[in-house]
Amino acid sequence: MSNKEKIxxxxxxxxxxxxxxxxxxxxxxxxxxxxxxMRQMSEAMGKTEFQELRKKINKMKSRGKDLLDECGIEAVVQQYPPPAVGGPIIDCSILDIVTENLLWRRVRKEEILDKIDEAIGKLESDVSTDTKITKPTGESNIFNLSKLHPEICKKCKKLFKESTYTEAVEKGFKVVKDRLRDLTGYEKGSEAFGKGKLYIKGAAAQNVDSDFNEGVKFLTMAIDMFRNEKSHTSDANIDDPIRAYEYLNLSSLAMHLLDSAEIKNNHSDCAE
Known part of the structure; x- marks a missing residue:
């Protein structure tokens, strides 16, 4: 869900x-x-349009709570019972109060709407990045490069941490092409699986072996296409950290598959 969608x-x-x-x-x-x-509210509930409003709020408030929490908005109201009466302290979500106010006082509409406006304001201040409130840079918790193929991690991690995402992705593509060349003498996927007779072990069953190898071939061919020789990368959004990380995963998958590669001239399925 982008910031614009959240707003x-x-x-x-x-x-x-x-x-x-x-x-x-x-x-x-x-x-x-x-x-x-409460009598006025009960009378209003007799109207279909009012019932629809209540239903809509109940459907939306769970995600609404998550978004308020994501934006760091304190959206819980506490009620402390009078000493003479006693009883537990009650925590009420500001959004739950809309349809069922369990507090011992009325809650002004502005108290509720102000919380939502505050969250909207925080999201609008960061809408140009179209990311979460804290823009992910470098290797944050959601970017664990250590789980990628060792060669991808080794060659790309420093570039990614320095936020040079285009260079990191380009390096990842180059690692795959270098591996293809080392294995077959060809760096293009179509040539490696064609002229180079590259064969990948690991199909789930013999009857899908050909499809599996075709899949790996087209994966390496996709990397060829994404790595446009004129502009290095053909994707205009490559400087986005999430997009860059996804491309590194693509290169990592290719490298893991190529770890099971061998040259077998008798595997005619691999020939073009």
Whole structure:
């Protein structure tokens, strides 16, 4: 879910809550003395359009809570019971309060909408990156390059950590092409599997051996195409860290498969 999609979602949730809380506040369900405005809410619930608003909020609030939490918004209200009455401290999500306010007081609509507006503001400030609030750079927790093929990790990790993503991806492609050349004398996938008679062991069964090798061949051919010789990489979004990491995984997969390679002239399935 991109930042723009998150903003759109929160704005839609905000508008729906704004319409639902027509009283200007969420009436108290849990008030010991009762809340007279609950009668007005009950009457409104008799209308189909109002029922649809409530249903929509209930469907959206789970994701809404996640987004508020992701943006670092404190969206929980605590109720401390009077000493004379006693009882446990109640934690209520600001979004749960919309449809069922268990607090002993009414909650103004602005208290709820302000939290959503704060989250929207944080997302809008970072919308140009179209990433999470904290833009991932280098090898963050979601970019574990150590799990990639050792050669890819060795040649690309430093470049990736320095945020030179285009160079890291280009290096990963080159590692694959160098491996093909070492194995067959050809660096292009089509030639390596054709003229070079490259054969990859590891098919799940004999009857899918040909399909498996064709798949590996086309994987290496895809890498050839992505590594456009004129511009080095043909993807305009290659400087995005997530896209770059995905390409490194592609090169890593190719290298792992090539680890099981051998030359077998008797495997006519591998010939073009």
């Amino acid at each position: 759109y979602f929160l704005k839609e949730l905000r508008d729906t809550i704004d319409k639902y809380l027509f009283l200007g506040y969420a009436p108290s369900v849990g008030s010991p003395g009762g809340d007279s405005s």
